[in-house]
Amino acid sequence: MSSGIRALMLIFPMVVFGFWGAVHTPEPDSNHNGDSDVALSELPPLPRWAREDLPDFSAYSDTTEKKAAFFSFLYPRIVLANSRILIEREYLQSLSDKDELTRSELTWLEKQAERLRVDEEPGSPDMFRRLENRLDVIPPSLVMAQAANESAWGTSRFARRGNNLFGQWCFSKGCGIVPQSRIEGASHEVADFESPFQSVRSYIQNLNRHSTYQPLRDIRLKARNNGELASGTSLAAGLLGYSERGEDYVEEIRSMIRYNNLNYYDDKFRSVQKNSQKALHKLAAASNEEALLPDGGADGADADEG
Numbered sequence: 001m002s003s004g005i006r007a008l009m010l011i012f013p014m015v016v017f018g019f020w021g022a023v024h025t026p027e028p029d030s031n032h033n034g035d036s037d038v039a040l041s042e043l044p045p046l047p048r049w050a051r052e053d054l055p056d057f058s059a060y061s062d063t064t065e066k067k068a069a070f071f072s073f074l075y076p077r078i079v080l081a082n083s084r085i086l087i088e089r090e091y092l093q094s095l096s097d098k099d100e101l102t103r104s105e106l107t108w109l110e111k112q113a114e115r116l117r118v119d120e121e122p123g124s125p126d127m128f129r130r131l132e133n134r135l136d137v138i139p140p141s142l143v144m145a146q147a148a149n150e151s152a153w154g155t156s157r158f159a160r161r162g163n164n165l166f167g168q169w170c171f172s173k174g175c176g177i178v179p180q181s182r183i184e185g186a187s188h189e190v191a192d193f194e195s196p197f198q199s200v201r202s203y204i205q206n207l208n209r210h211s212t213y214q215p216l217r218d219i220r221l222k223a224r225n226n227g228e229l230a231s232g233t234s235l236a237a238g239l240l241g242y243s244e245r246g247e248d249y250v251e252e253i254r255s256m257i258r259y260n261n262l263n264y265y266d267d268k269f270r271s272v273q274k275n276s277q278k279a280l281h282k283l284a285a286a287s288n289e290e291a292l293l294p295d296g297g298a299d300g301a302d303a304d305e306g
Helices: 003-011 013-022 063-096 103-115 125-134 140-151 155-161 197-208 212-225 232-239 247-259 263-273 277-284 301-305
Strands: 188-193
Touching: 063 103, 063 125, 063 140, 063 197, 063 263, 063 277, 103 125, 125 212, 140 197, 140 232, 140 247, 140 263, 197 212, 212 232, 232 247, 232 263
Parallel strands: none
Antiparallel strands: none
16 A cells, blocks of 8 residues: 555545445445345245354364365355346346336336445436346455455354455444554444355355446456356456555456466356356255266256156
């Protein structure tokens, strides 16, 4: 951090921390402990396991075992969150093909636009275009690398006490955990989530709607237009605003993806993304998380439908 920024932080702590929190940290939903999906009959209720707390990863003495357990815990929750987004995305695309929308369909669009911060005329081509760019998935490798980085492999104070894997901030008194290093005059807290799944869901939403991450969404859109799922390595280029460390942070996330072979999970998720709506509904309602693991049927769920 430059001496100029340090000076600003000393002189205007409340202003600087308010700005820094808005730009450089993932902000959770105002109701970040609720299911932030907009009500849609096609979306099944969240399975019970999605509400489970974070395991005690500090109990692992072997680093390899801890990493394997961390990734095995995270991947089903990423697939669950992304499957629900893909169901919503399919519904959004079905509405864009209609000549006339019902009141309930327009209401759903308006609520999605509010959630994803799209300020366009309801039902207009611009609204559909911008919503399709924001209502989209994040590849597992990026989610896993950032979760590992931000939560110290699930062992940080905020992860253990608040199920917060990504360091999301909140700005109302009592909304989370007060950082021990918070300077005098600052008001932010680190958000407290009911479950790690809600932390994952909030993190994905933040990347999908915050103006800081428009470059990430542009990279993802370009890949989609080429019929591809953007990799975590490529999307990491859009995280320059996630940390004050900028390029160094981006390279660290990319190194974690490479070193831990997290592209494997992206490859597996590509099969999930190609599933039919029936298969996606099956994943979104899975009664146990093992069913969403790469070797548990989540990749290629259509094959089980005979």
